[in-house]
Amino acid sequence: MASSKSIIEGLAKITTLGSVFYNPVQEFNRDLSLTVISTFAKKYIPWKKENKRKEEDIVTAIDEPREAGIKYDDGIYLLEALSATGLRSIRYAKEIPGIKEIVANDISIKAVEDIKRNVEENNVNHLVTPAQNDATLLMYAHKRDNQFDVIDLDPYGCPSIFLDSAIQAVKDGGLLLVTATDMAVLAGNSPETCYSKYGAISLKSKYCHEMSLRILLQCIESHANRYGRYIVPLLSLSADFYVRVFVKVFSGAHKCKFSTSKLSYVFNCTGCDSFELQPLGVLKKNEKNPKNVKFSIPTGPSVNKKCQHCNQSYHMGGPIWSAPLHDPAFVSDVLMSASDKLGTFKRIHGVLSVISEELVDQPLYYVLDKLAGTLHVSTPPVMTIRSAILNAGYKVSFTHMHKTSLKTDAPATVIWDIMRCWQKLNPVSEKRLHENSPAKNILDKQPEKEYDFTHHPDANPASRKMGFLRFQENPLPFWGPGTRSTAMVGDAKMVKSKKNQGKRKREEESPENTEDNLV
Template sequence: MALLPLLHSLPTCKNPSPLRRPACAHISCSMEVERGVEFETAGSFFRRESAVGRDLGVLSAALHRRALGGEMRIFDAMCGCGVRSLRYLRQAGASFVWANDANEDSRGVIVSNLSRAGGAAPPGRERRKWVVSHSDANRVMAENYLQRVLFDMVDVDSFGSDSSFLRSAILSVKLGGLLYVTSTDGYTSGGHRPQQSLASYGAYIRHMPYSNEVGLRMLIGGALREATALGFHLLPLFSYYSYHGPVFRVMLRVLRGKLHDPCDYGFISYCNRCGHSQGFSWEQLGQMCCPCCSGEVSRSLVVSGPVWTGALHDANYVGEMLELAGEFGWTDLEKLLKRMLEESDPRLPFGYIKVDEIARRAKINSPPLGALMSSLQKEGYVASRSHISLNALKTDCPMATCIEIARKLQWR
C-alpha cells in the first residue's frame, strides 16, 4: 500500500493571517475558518461552497458517535486539504480518521491541518488519531477490507459520476455504519447522457423537470444495486442537493439483508403533454401510458429508471440532526433541515412541481407558493416545499388538479 510515513515535519506557512480567499483556491498558503475550525488550503482542492455538505456529514458522524457510545473510526476517501477529516476529529468526536487523497502534493497541508486536531499520538498505529495516505481510494478500501479493517463511517467525496468506489466503500463500512456518497454530474442526472447513467448507476436517465431530485435518486439507486449484489441493504438517512457544482450527496446506513420494499426501486415517468408524473414497477413495464392518453401508448411519456423511489430522508434521523445543529449553534442549517423534514413525509411521491410550470399550463400568472400549498392542503392533499428547488412544491396532487386549484386561486 502506498502509505507514506504518517507524521513528519510540518510545512512552514509564510503568511498565516486568517484571510478569506476565493473558493477552490490553488494558492501557495491560505487560511480558512469553517464553523470555528481553522485550516490551510494551500495547493490542494478546496471549495468553500461545499461547507454545508461537510456540516451535514459532521452532524451525522456526531450522532453516530453518540449512538456507538465508544470509539468511532472514519475513512475520508478523498480528503482534499483534510478539512473534513479535521472536522470529524474536532467536532464529531471521531477517535480515528484515515485521510486519503490521491494527490501526494497535498500531503504537507493535510498533515498540517490534522495536526490541529491536537492530542499528539503515541507511537503504535491503533493509538494514532489519524493517518494520511496518498493512494487510489479503491485500493486503500480494498486493502483494508482484505485485512478485515472496517470503518464506522466512510465518506467518498468523488467527482462526476464515478461510481467505481461504491462496492469497496460499501464493503468498508461496519454493519449499521454510515456511507456518505457523492455525484457531481448534473449533465448525466439531467438526462443528457443516458448511456453514462446506465454505465455508472444502472439507470437510464432521461430529462425530467425535476432532474436534480432524479440525480439523488439515481445515486441512491446505484448504491443500492451494488449493495444488494453484496448481500447488503442501504437505508437513506438524508439526501442533499447543492446547485454549486452541482453536488448530490447521500448519507446511507449499511444494513445486512435485501431491500425491504421492492416498490422503492423502480421506474418513474413524466408526461410532456400534461405534466403528470407516475411510478411504474418492473411488472408494469410494457403497460405504461399516461391517463391523458386514454390508455393509448403515448410518445409524450418520458421514462427513467430504475431509481430509488422511496423517501429521500428518514424523518426521525433528520429530526435528530436538526436538534444537534441547534445544540452546536449552527442555526443557519435550520431552514434546510426543516425543509428536509417536510420532504420526508412518506405520502409524498418522487419529484417536485415548479409553480411556473403549473402557471404556464394553467395559462395564469404564477400564484404565490405558500397560497398554493395551503389550497392543496385544504383540498386534502399533502404538500411540502423542496430543498432542491426554491419555487417548487412536492405533492401527491396530480398535475391536472394542481392546475384547477391554481386557477381557482387566481379568481379569488
C-alpha cells in the first residue's frame, strides 16, 4: 500500500499517496500567485460585470468586501490546468476572495484521486471541481463558450504546448499565469532547442534570466496574435529555478499590429557581453494627428560586424519581448495587498519592492562582476558605479534577477568609459592585457571625459536601505525543480526508467547481435 504524507501550507492541509508530485520550494510561487489573483480580481470583477472588452476601459475597484471560501455567482472562474495534488487550487479557494468556481485538472488518475480526497477534507467542494482530462483538450473545449477568467499553467518544463489552447480559453481582459522551468534551454545552453520550443534563439549571457522572461513573453504574444489577441504583462518574475509571468489577454486585430514594435532581436558581443537591440518594427506618429501611427520596418543591422568597444564578433538572438515586463501601478497594488500571514511574505515584499524600483523601459542589464572581469580589474562597489552613472545624468536601477545588476539608460559607450576611469584608479597589470583581447582593446581607448564617483544620494534604493529580503537565500534541501511526477494515467503503464533498466545488456546478449549475425 502506498505511503501517505500530510502537507500544511497556507490554509490548506492535504495528503498525498504514492508519487504524485509536490514541491515545497514552490510555496513562494503559490503565495505570490494567490496575491496577484486577489489583486487582479478587485478590478476585474466589476470590469466583467459591466461587459467591458477593451484594455482602455477603466472601472473602479470593487466596493463591496468579498470573503474567501464563499461562492460568488459573478466571481472568478479559474482553471488550474495541471493540478497534481490540488494544493494550489485548494489554497486559491480558501484564500482568494470572490471565487465562483475553480477547475482543478490533471491527466493522472492517481492525481485526481488525491485532488478529490483533499477537496473533501478541506471542505471546498462548493468551489473546487476536480477534472481528469488532457489540459489542452479541456482548454480547447472552452475556447468559445464558458471561457475562464483566470488560467494558471505551471507545468514541469516548457509550457509552449499549452499556450495555443490557453490563449483561446481565457476571456477578454482575463489573466493568464505561465511558468517555465526549462531554464537551461531558455538561458542559452541549447539555442536550437529554444527555437523549436519558443520560436526564439536564446543567448548565453549574464542577462540570461531577463532574456528568458522576454523569450517566454514573445512566445505567448505570438500565440495570441494568431487569434487576433495580444497580451499586457502585469508582473514578470525570475525566481529560483523558473520564470513566471502574469499577463492580461485582450482581443483586437488593430492592436496586434503594434506587436512588431514590442519585439526585438538582440546582438550580444562575444568578447565584452555588450548588447544592442534591433526592433522588428517601428511606429511613426502623425504630427497632425498623434493618435494615428504608421507601421514601418526599421533599417539595420543596428551594429557593425565587429563590436565598437572590444573588436570582437556578435551573436544574434531573439526575437524577445522588448516592451515593459511589468505594470508599475499593478505591482504597487500587489505589494500593498500582500498578507503578512503568508509563509513567504518577507520574500514577496522584498522582491516586489525591487521590481517596483526597476527601470520599466530598459530591456536587459549589465552585471558589475562581468564588467570588471572583462577588464581584469578589481570589482568596484556597486554603489560607486551607480553613483557614477547617476552623476553623469543617466538613470540606473537594480533588477530582482541579479545582485550586482545595472539596468540603465546609459549607452554602452558610457558604461565602458566609467570602467576605464575606474581602471585608472585601480590599474591593471600589463601582463594581463594580451594582444587583441577584449580588455586591451577597450582600455586602449581613452574615455571621452572623467566620470565622478562621488556618492550620489539616489544611489542606494529604498529596498536596500530598509534591508528587505531582496534575493533568494541559500538553497534549501531539495531545492530545484525536482523530478517529473511518476503518477501515470493508468496502472498498466510502467515508469520509463524502470522499463529501460538493463536494456543495453539485453541487446548485447541478444542472438541477433552475435558476431555471425553482424557480418
